[in-house]
Amino acid sequence: MQRTLSALALTLILAAPPVGPVMAQSKSVVEFAPGNFGTMVNGTIEGDEYIDYMLGAKAGQEMFIELTVDGTNGTGSVYFNVLPPESAGEAIYNSSIDGNSTTVPLPSDGDYAIRVYQMGTDADAGKTAGFRIDLSIQ
Template identity: 35%
Template structure:
């Protein structure tokens, strides 16, 4: 069986598909620093994520302060994790513990609240609209 060479346009298109960076490799990460003070002990943010995109909110706290985080969302596959500075494991994993967290901080530092969609929803490029309430009390 004889093979015909691909036309130039088809060859260029094939090369573009093979060498292009997949869209999922550069998913956007929205980052925001949350400033909580003695006068402003809570912060509420409305956001939206789509697919594999995430949002990260950082808050600086001291050991013994109580951090509270609550996620209200339109998607059952939308959760948040909390990462402690200098630790590999998450302090809180929303997909196994729910959309509400309240506990005393174990150490001083910058904590990150990461809002995300579970893989089943991210694969479908689902959109989650959420409100995240973050509080810090002595």
């Protein structure tokens, strides 16, 4: 009896459909026009996806970031994290905690990611939000 139950449980586990599709995340390189030290980035985020905006910088510089929601069919819960070079997801700034406008001192040379994402009901329900990021490095 025990062996039959174990075999049945294994069959059910193997036959179960996957939890959900793996969503592709996107990456975009940000470059400033010649002679400029900043730019405006526009985008749209849907559900629990995230977008990494990549920007090269040097240790000792400061990155200014201000995110503004620009239209949504949800509550507009769009945030960003600043991830240092070679980060495995650890942020040096988290706007869902500290606010959507900041100046971050940069600790090392390399490519930083400004990761834009939604949280809560908007992420869970697949809501869409437009956003603008005012971004500069000094």
